[in-house]
Amino acid sequence: MADLSTNLAGIKSPNPFWVASGPPANTGYQAHRAFEAGWGGVVWKTIGTPIVNVSSRYSALNSGPTRMIGFNNIELISDRSPETNFREIAEVKKRWPHHAVIASLMVETREQWHEFVQRSADAGADGIELNYGCPHGMCERGMGSAVGQQPAVAEKITSWVMEAATIPVIVKLTPNITDVTMAARAAKRAGANAISLINTINSITNVNLDTFVPEPTVAGRSSHGGYCGPAVKPIALNMVQACAADPDVRLPISGIGGIANWRDAAEFLALGSTSLQVCTAIMHYGFRIVEDMNEGLSAYLDSKGMKSITELIGRSVPTLQKWETLDLHWQRVARIDYDTCIGCNLCYIACEDGAHQCIDLKSPEKLGVGLGPGRVPHKPVPKVREEDCVGCNLCSLVCPVDECITMTEIPNGQSPMSWSNYQEKLAKGEMKAIPPHP
Amino acid sequence: MPLQPLLPAAALAANMADLHPPLRPQEALVEANRCLYCFDAPCIMACPTGIDVPAFIKKIASGNPIGAAKTILTANILGASCARVCPTSVLCEGACVLDDRDEQPIQIGRLQRYATDYIEQRGLSVLSAPAKKTGKKVAVIGAGPAGLGCAAELARLGHGVTVFEKQPQAGGLNTYGIAYYKLKPEISLAEVALVQSLGVKIRCGVEVGRDLAVARxxxxxxxxxxxxxxxxxxxxxxxGEDLPEVRDALAFIEQLRTEPLDRVPVGRAVAVVGCGNTAIDAATQALRLGADSATIVYRRGEEDMSAYEFEYELAKADGVEFLFHTAPVEVLATDGHVCGLRLSRTVVNAAGKAEQVPNSEFNQAFDLVLMAVGQEKQIALLKQLFPALALDARGAIQRDPLTGQTTMPHVFTGGDCANGGREVVNAVGEGKKAAHGLHAFLTQATARPPIQPSRLGAKTGATGSGLLQPIRAHELEAQVKIPGASPGAFDKTAANSSDHNAIRA
Incomplete structure (x- = not known):
């Protein structure tokens, strides 16, 4: 069994799975339930001056009958008093000394930051997360993403925190910014110990077409909400990798954004995360999902011969490079396995209307492919014109049968040439320009 | 003793409830979202009316059931009844590619019912006939599925249509001859009203040849x-075949559909002779009316039965008993009423004929015998109405399968009298094909039926017959014989190649 124990900037937990700061991390009761279920850490729902919430706070993006592929909320930070929150943190830490409890904080003045940092440490928290990310409500009051979107302000406030901090400090980054590494570098300059990302994305999930008011609706109005859930994973992975690859950041990363199972978790680890935070999946299914996350990640690491998650962390970061370094000579084409093709012809219409028109519908008799599974007599079957196929992958992406369409590398004997190489060769007159596609 | 109704109305209503209940909206959404939205889908090819199944299912999935109903009814005017009575497991659902991904095929029939119910229950109309008429008039003899399919399509092409029907109500077997738990008569009558809404005149109770001469x-x-x-x-x-308790199974089914269920008499021990789908319908309905037993008597084995597999399974689940390799030799009676059958064991001989086994006879008690050994062809009637009409060896009307045109150029045909007896959906499809043949005959122009959007890219690809000869636009470009027109006016176009790439070049 691979070792899942985690150490993010000195914050230790038995596994990398933390409950993210949000509704599932609102109370001591929930933290107990989370740890009983197997979570490694809890980032407490953000503590600050208590706020007042509206009724009707969440909305979701569904995909057909699949619920909540995206999720949005207009709930603010904790509506409970700091006293209650810090007291419960202390109680939880007493019962779960080897699990991580991180206090998420959001206040305004230097004095308030100093006070809340001290109270977090006094309660026994293992670390502090600075909420510079919430894109709704609090930003209108100069907090949350209003801080995170201005690296100079974020750097200033982080430096106030570091003046008082005796435990590790994580800066949580907002994705609602042009270049997230600017904010990460600001955290680094201010002396933060780690970063976590992404917070939620500004969003409107949908419009009620009867009332014309977007959801969640509050007495005939709505407000921009913070978007999260499985649909944001690609955006989160991109930002996590960008920070992990930036030589001016070099901070441990707690990855957040659409993690719902061990596969998502492994991808975040491979792109440079050390710990992982989960919220929407818990809101959908409850704390019990962590059992499969732990088992699945452990089994995956075993299958790859990795002894601990440290061998996976960052493994994929260097494989992402600038486009200009990619090999223009490398070619692959689509190949269709007629023994598994069920005859839906989705590859044909996708290529014909949506890509490069290099699949033909041909008579199965002429092709000599027989009927295969599910193909009707004489019904034309898709055939890739390999000489015209650009290898774009679209057909293999729409194919509903696993491994029916294989993107196959076609060795062409040419040595690799990137765009950069190409530009150099052109400048030196070593080759002629590649003619435009007809 | 004469037969009596056996069950009260409430029990009958429960027994005769829909075999496949309607999908609830959430169920329909989940099912519709399973559809892969195949391009040029096999289910379209398997449908004899060529309904663009993926298109209508996609519309259900998006919350556009009205558009779904329009897609269905545009291709098949009897889409509501076909949704209920089609043997989908050998047609569209049998062709569903999901079957080949080891998943359950999409429940196309039930989704089709969902969409057509949606507009029916709300009284919405989705079809219309053009305001500008061609001035041409066509007479349709018979208001069954073929006649209605033809009449509706002709009306939508702008022609004037009058349908003559000898029965008091239109709809044919959909109104009179389908098991009650599959299709209630009111569904069929609503479809008749839909056809009338397109401007088609239907004159019921008029028997051509008796009340009205063909010459007229x-x-x-x-x-x-x-x-x-x-x-x-x-x-x-x-x-003994003339005893009062020996009945034609179709007449028995008709009685179920035209009289209150609690007034339909049924036996306690019912024999059904024959093993086609009508025999199954009769046997299962006899049980649902309260019979203690229903026994199908068939002179061959189960491997030879013409009933569909799913019908056989339904009958077995309902408790129908089967006497295979058995043939009736006499209907037994006491006091002028049926009391049983004298039966003989049979064997299928080397020539493939079922013959009786000597000395194997035995008696079994029954009080109602339903005959379901097939229907006669209408040879005598056809000879009387159209002496010049050519029939094939089976007694079916000879016609061009693509246009429905008979050996008499102005007479077209389709449905059971032309195909020898097939499904409702075949009849509708053939009626529709014939309407396009008629249109070509009347206007000397090829009808251009709307090509389904999902087929646009494969205009020339599919030359096959699919499973049961679906309609294809290019097939309709086949030549229609028109007296006086120069030959070749309706030659097949060059686009009849099977290789899609041919037109790209």
Missing amino acids: LEQEFAAIFVGIGLGDAQRLRIP
């Missing part, structure tokens, strides 16, 4: 569509 039709109408279906039930010609 030929004076008033430019062309005629013959959709008279099949004739009377075949008889076994055994002693």
Whole structure:
């Protein structure tokens, strides 16, 4: 069994799975339930001056009958008093000394930051997360993403925190910014110990077409909400990798954004995360999902011969490079396995209307492919014109049968040439320009 | 003793409830979202009316059931009844590619019902006939599925149509001859109203040849569509067949559909002779009416039965008993009423014929015998109405399968009288094909039926017959014989190649 124990900037937990700061991390009761279920850490729902919430706070993006592929909320930070929150943190830490409890904080003045940092440490928290990310409500009051979107302000406030901090400090980054590494570098300059990302994305999930008011609706109005859930994973992975690859950041990363199972978790680890935070999946299914996350990640690491998650962390970061370094000579084409093709012809219409028109519908008799599974007599079957196929992958992406369409590398004997190489060769007159596609 | 109704109305209503209940909206959404939205889908090819199944399912999935109903009814005017009575497991659902991904095929029939119910229950109309008429008039003989399919399509092409039906109500077997738990008569009658809403005139209670001469039709109408279906039930010609409790199974089913269920008499021990789908319908309904037993008597084995597999399974689940390799030789009676059958064991001989085994006879008690051994062809009637009409060896009307045109250029046909007896959906499809043939005949122009959007890219690809000869636009470009027109006016176009790439080049 691979070792899942985690150490993010000195914050230790038995596994990398933390409950993210949000509704599932609102109370001591929930933290107990989370740890009983197997979570490694809890980032407490953000503590600050208590706020007042509206009724009707969440909305979701569904995909057909699949619920909540995206999720949005207009709930603010904790509506409970700091006293209650810090007291419960202390109680939880007493019962779960080897699990991580991180206090998420959001206040305004230097004095308030100093006070809340001290109270977090006094309660026994293992670390502090600075909420510079919430894109709704609090930003209108100069907090949350209003801080995170201005690296100079974020750097200033982080430096106030570091003046008082005796435990590790994580800066949580907002994705609602042009270049997230600017904010990460600001955290680094201010002396933060780690970063976590992404917070939620500004969003409107949908419009009620009867009332014309977007959801969640509050007495005939709505407000921009913070978007999260499985649909944001690609955006989160991109930002996590960008920070992990930036030589001016070099901070441990707690990855957040659409993690719902061990596969998502492994991808975040491979792109440079050390710990992982989960919220929407818990809101959908409850704390019990962590059992499969732990088992699945452990089994995956075993299958790859990795002894601990440290061998996976960052493994994929260097494989992402600038486009200009990619090999223009490398070619692959689509190949269709007629023994598994069920005859839906989705590859044909996708290529014909949506890509490069290099699949033909041909008579199965002429092709000599027989009927295969599910193909009707004489019904034309898709055939890739390999000489015209650009290898774009679209057909293999729409194919509903696993491994029916294989993107196959076609060795062409040419040595690799990137765009950069190409530009150099052109400048030196070593080759002629590649003619435009007809 | 004469037969009596056996069950009260409430029990009958429960017994005769829909075999496949309607999908609830959430169920329909989940099911519709399973559809892969195949391009040029096999289910379209398997449908004899060529319904663009993926298109209508996609519309259900998006919350556009009205558009879904329009897609269905545009291709198949009897889409509501076909949703209920089609043998989908051998048609669209049998062709569903999900079957080949080891998943359950999409429940296309139930989704089709969902969409057509949606507009029916709200009284929405989704089809219309053009305001500008061609001035051409067609007489349709028979208001069954073929006649209605033809009439509706002709009306939508702008022609004037009058349908003549000898029964008091239109709809043919959909109104009179389908198991009650599959299709209630009111669904069929609503479809008749839909056809009428397109401007089609339907004159019920008019029997052509008796009340109205064909010559009169030929004076008033430019062309005629013959959709008279099949004739009377075949008889076994055994002693006792004229006893009052020996009935034609179709007449028994008709009684169920035209009288209150609690007034339909049924036996306690019912024998059904024959093993086709009508036999199954009769046996299962006899049980649902309260019979203690229903026994199907068939002179061959189960491997030879013409009933569909799913019908056989339904019958077994309902408790129908089967006497295979058994043939009735006499209907037994006491006091002038049926008391049983004298039966003989049979064996299928080397020539493939079932013959009786000597000295194997035995008696079994029954009080009602339903005959379901097939229907007669309408040879005599057709000879009387159209002496010049050519019939094939089976007694079916010879016609061009693509246009429905018979050996008499102004007479077109489709449905059971032309195909020898097939499904409702075949009849509708053939009626529709014939309407396009008629359109070509009347206007000397090829009808251009709307090509389904999902087929646009494969205009020339599919030359095959699919499973059961679906309609294809390019097939309709086949030549229609027009007296006086120069030959070749309707030659097949060059686009009939099977290789899609041919037109790209």
